[in-house]
Amino acid sequence: MTEETPNEHIDSVKRDYAEGHASRREFLRFATLLGMSASAAYAFVAKVENLRFVPTVAKAAKMPQGGTLKIAMRCPKISTPHTFSWIFDSNIIRQSNDYLTQTGQDNVTRPALFKSWKPSKDLKTWTFKVRNVKWHNGEKFTAEHAAWNIRRVLDPKTGSSVLGLMKSYMLNDEGTGLWDANAVEVVNASTLRLNLKIPQLTVPEHMFHYPFAIIDPKEGGKFGVGSNGTGAFLLKEFEVNRRAVFEANKGDYWGGNPHLERIEFVDFGDNHTAVARALESKQVDGIYIGQVEQYKLYKGMSHVNVYRVASGATGVARVQVDRPEFKDPRVRKAMRLAIDADAIRKIAYPIGKEAQHHHVSPEFPDHLPLPRFTRDVAAAKKLLAEAGYPKGIDFEITTKPDPSWEVKAVEGLVNQWRDAGIRVKIKQLPSSKFWGVWAKVPFGFTEWAHRPLGSMLLNLAYRSGVPWNESHYNNAEFDKILNQVDSTPSIKKRRKLMGKLEKIMQEDGPIVQPLWRGLFMAYNKKVLGFDPHPTQYIFGNELAVQA
Amino acid sequence: MTKLFFRRLLSIALIGLVISFLLFLIFESDKLEVAGKVLGAYSLPEQRLLWLEQNGYDEPFLLRYFQWLGKFLLGDWGVSLQYDTPVRPYLMDQLKNTAILGGLVFSLTLVFSLVLGVLSGVFEGRMTDRLVSGFAVLTTSVPEFASATLLAAVFVFWLGILPGTSSFQDGFRWIELVLPVTVLVIYNFGYYTRMTRASMAEVMTSQYVRTAILKGMRFRRVVLNHALRNALIAPFTVMVLQLNYLLSGVIVVEVFFGYKGFGKMLYDAALFGDLYVLEAATMIAVAIAVMSQFISDVGYALLNPRIRFS
Numbered sequence: 001m002t003e004e005t006p007n008e009h010i011d012s013v014k015r016d017y018a019e020g021h022a023s024r025r026e027f028l029r030f031a032t033l034l035g036m037s038a039s040a041a042y043a044f045v046a047k048v049e050n051l052r053f054v055p056t057v058a059k060a061a062k063m064p065q066g067g068t069l070k071i072a073m074r075c076p077k078i079s080t081p082h083t084f085s086w087i088f089d090s091n092i093i094r095q096s097n098d099y100l101t102q103t104g105q106d107n108v109t110r111p112a113l114f115k116s117w118k119p120s121k122d123l124k125t126w127t128f129k130v131r132n133v134k135w136h137n138g139e140k141f142t143a144e145h146a147a148w149n150i151r152r153v154l155d156p157k158t159g160s161s162v163l164g165l166m167k168s169y170m171l172n173d174e175g176t177g178l179w180d181a182n183a184v185e186v187v188n189a190s191t192l193r194l195n196l197k198i199p200q201l202t203v204p205e206h207m208f209h210y211p212f213a214i215i216d217p218k219e220g221g222k223f224g225v226g227s228n229g230t231g232a233f234l235l236k237e238f239e240v241n242r243r244a245v246f247e248a249n250k251g252d253y254w255g256g257n258p259h260l261e262r263i264e265f266v267d268f269g270d271n272h273t274a275v276a277r278a279l280e281s282k283q284v285d286g287i288y289i290g291q292v293e294q295y296k297l298y299k300g301m302s303h304v305n306v307y308r309v310a311s312g313a314t315g316v317a318r319v320q321v322d323r324p325e326f327k328d329p330r331v332r333k334a335m336r337l338a339i340d341a342d343a344i345r346k347i348a349y350p351i352g353k354e355a356q357h358h359h360v361s362p363e364f365p366d367h368l369p370l371p372r373f374t375r376d377v378a379a380a381k382k383l384l385a386e387a388g389y390p391k392g393i394d395f396e397i398t399t400k401p402d403p404s405w406e407v408k409a410v411e412g413l414v415n416q417w418r419d420a421g422i423r424v425k426i427k428q429l430p431s432s433k434f435w436g437v438w439a440k441v442p443f444g445f446t447e448w449a450h451r452p453l454g455s456m457l458l459n460l461a462y463r464s465g466v467p468w469n470e471s472h473y474n475n476a477e478f479d480k481i482l483n484q485v486d487s488t489p490s491i492k493k494r495r496k497l498m499g500k501l502e503k504i505m506q507e508d509g510p511i512v513q514p515l516w517r518g519l520f521m522a523y524n525k526k527v528l529g530f531d532p533h534p535t536q537y538i539f540g541n542e543l544a545v546q547a
Numbered sequence: 548m549t550k551l552f553f554r555r556l557l558s559i560a561l562i563g564l565v566i567s568f569l570l571f572l573i574f575e576s577d578k579l580e581v582a583g584k585v586l587g588a589y590s591l592p593e594q595r596l597l598w599l600e601q602n603g604y605d606e607p608f609l610l611r612y613f614q615w616l617g618k619f620l621l622g623d624w625g626v627s628l629q630y631d632t633p634v635r636p637y638l639m640d641q642l643k644n645t646a647i648l649g650g651l652v653f654s655l656t657l658v659f660s661l662v663l664g665v666l667s668g669v670f671e672g673r674m675t676d677r678l679v680s681g682f683a684v685l686t687t688s689v690p691e692f693a694s695a696t697l698l699a700a701v702f703v704f705w706l707g708i709l710p711g712t713s714s715f716q717d718g719f720r721w722i723e724l725v726l727p728v729t730v731l732v733i734y735n736f737g738y739y740t741r742m743t744r745a746s747m748a749e750v751m752t753s754q755y756v757r758t759a760i761l762k763g764m765r766f767r768r769v770v771l772n773h774a775l776r777n778a779l780i781a782p783f784t785v786m787v788l789q790l791n792y793l794l795s796g797v798i799v800v801e802v803f804f805g806y807k808g809f810g811k812m813l814y815d816a817a818l819f820g821d822l823y824v825l826e827a828a829t830m831i832a833v834a835i836a837v838m839s840q841f842i843s844d845v846g847y848a849l850l851n852p853r854i855r856f857s
Contacts (some may be wrong), residue, residue: 277711
């Protein structure tokens with residue numbers, strides 16, 4: 001690892017942590033992003049806190065070997081991994097192929113096919129060392145292979161959503177290609193360098209974005225049964241919409257050899273009750289994700305363990321700020337003031353957490369706690385009157401019927417808005433239609449998945465002009481602070497800046513955000529080694545079954 | 548009859564041609580959305596346009612239609628946009644599953660509703676009739692999702708003796724068919740029982756039956772040899788037409804039990820705009836609809852000697 005070489009960013013986060021400006025969790029997250037190895041970071045934690053026992057990633061060594069594990073999960077088409085748009089399809093390729101980095105259940109980003117990395121002082125040049133691993137066909141994995149994958153996901157013709165994530169620092173202003181011919185630079189067979197347009201701290205985390213699986217360049221971007229990979233399993237059978245069957249790869253896996261002999265994903269369609277019945281009647285041993293309304297049902301199954309995980313997954317009622325009716329920030333703030341977020345959480349998502357309308361989860365290490373944002377109907381009415389709507393105002397919100405908690409949350413919001421004179425009609429579209437227009441409707445309720453950092457979400461959704469900025473939010477001050485955040489490794493300073501952004505979101509922002517989702521998965525008690533991931537990722541080589 | 552058969556074949560071809568053209572036309576306006584679905588909800592508009600171009604969508608509409616039609620007739624049904632898999636084997640797999648489910652439901656419904664319907668029709672107004680009719684009305688009025696939930700609660704969650712889903716993940720197993728078949732038979736048999744009963748009761752009051760009874764013929768023989776044939780005309784015709792319903796109307800049960808069938812496939816394809824799956828599935832549905840009409844015509848003529856093929 002590179003922690004021997006001086007790295008002043010790492011020194012700065014070490015200092016933040018040692019002086020008490022950053023929590024242990026925050027330190028781990030940022031130190032590893034900056035290239036410190038997870039074990040060295042955990043060792044530093046032990047030194048500072050004078051702990052004798054260090055929590056590490058190493059799982060119990062004594063796991064039962066062999067056996068088959070069946071998990072209920074959708075099995076959509078998997079032929080073009082770089083354009084995956086769900087998390088479940090990435091869970092299929094994740095068993096047979098690796099990513100360049102890996103963000104674990106503890107939100108710490110660790111090396112994967114890149115065994116270490118080091119950013120330059122200005123965070124604009126990132127040097128990655130390639131791990132010495134072999135593809136399933138015996139060939140050596142090289143920096144050239146990694147570069148091919150990176151260039152491919154960044155090519156607009158590929159259609160990968162990685163593009164949206166890296167566009168700001170890797171592509172030219174028109175978004176038609178890399179910003180510089182040398183942006184992805186192969187130094188030698190085991191070293192790769194990224195030269196960024198602007199400073200960016202979270203590059204290693206972006207490399208674990210779900211459509212960023214590393215595939216063999218020779219296969220031209222395709223994936224299927226018999227495809228080459230570097231992962232712990234081999235894809236043996238695949239029937240779209242039915243199942244995916246993996247068998248353990250004989251040979252050493254760098255991430256720890258799998259305990260299971262077989263892992264199967266079984267598709268029961270989009271009916272959640274069928275999934276619960278399959279687990280109850282032991283047709284499967286685990287489920288990819290549970291629905292909040294089924295929480296008690298799963299808790300009631302005597303042979304099943306329910307695993308909960310806090311997450312930054314959420315849904316936001318967002319308006320487009322360039323529409324005349326939502327142009328006035330006072331209207332937007334009134335919409336937030338009219339809401340008692342915790343009441344919505346209780347109805348719609350009892351196992352979630354109350355949110356504060358700024359889309360920066362308390363789970364994120366860069367979150368700065370602000371005073372609680374409370375309901376104030378009188379103030380909301382006053383703001384509306386000042387904005388020129390003394391008699392209230394009428395809107396229409398676009399939603400989808402699935403998952404059902406979203407429906408409940410929106411109904412709750414609508415009821416509370418009514419008290420402040422904000423009369424909202426609900427327009428529900430079928431889910432597939434909704435996804436066609438989600439970014440276009442003037443007022444809609446959108447779900448957002450978990451990301452490991454708050455700044456990552458703000459960059460994706462609220463920076464002016466980025467592709468997923470569905471609210472067309474455009475605030476120069478917000479963008480300026482966000483740029484500072486992206487180039488500030490010091491946790492203390494970073495959190496302060498994030499606090500400013502949170503405040504802007506509450507005062508001026510385009511969203512009403514009632515809750516954070518808590519996720520849960522359920523597995524048969526015979527399944528060992530399962531650790532719920534906030535992004536619902538499944539790592540088959542960690543799992544085992546008791547005979 | 549041969550003539551009728553060929554006329555039906557001709558109508559399959561004509562209906563198929565019209566419908567397939569209309570479908571092509573409808574989804575033509577949707578193609579940007581289709582690109583969005585193939586590339587995912589988060590793809591950018593420029594990426595979608597590139598995809599359309601790469602996949603030949605900028606060629607003239609009519610050319611693409613006739614290309615598809617030609618290939619379809621030669622047995623090349625194209626590749627599913629949603630699943631990126633050849634349409635024909637995928638569709639045949641779902642069709643086979645639906646044939647198993649539909650065939651079982653059809654034969655069981657047939658047996659139950661004919662036996663019970665004849666019994667209650669013959670003994671109209673008596674205790675047997677009241678019981679059968681009451682039961683039939685009750686089961687028909689319970690929707691499929693309600694009885695499915697109830698049966699699953701009892702047999703899967705409480706007793707734990709039946710599997711909760713029917714996706715044949717480990718190959719075909721009879722036990723996985725029990726719940727979906729039961730739900731569908733319960734829902735369907737009442738209607739046909741009532742219809743058979745009405746038809747039977749009517750025939751039983753006709754003069755030739757009365758004459759037969761009065762002249763001292765054994766009751767059993769009157770019913771089986773004389774009344775039954777005439778009484779079956781109406782229920783038979785309607786039941787054969789039910790084949791269409793079994794093809795795509797059982798979707799509630801398919802979804803509930805995770806059963807991979809034709810109805811669910813058609814529904815998904817329609818929502819996604821998966822044109823080639825939709826076209827092929829519609830062609831098969833048309834063929835089955837027209838052929839079941841043919842069967843019903845032939846059966847009707849056999850049951851009713853007054854009808855002759857013209």
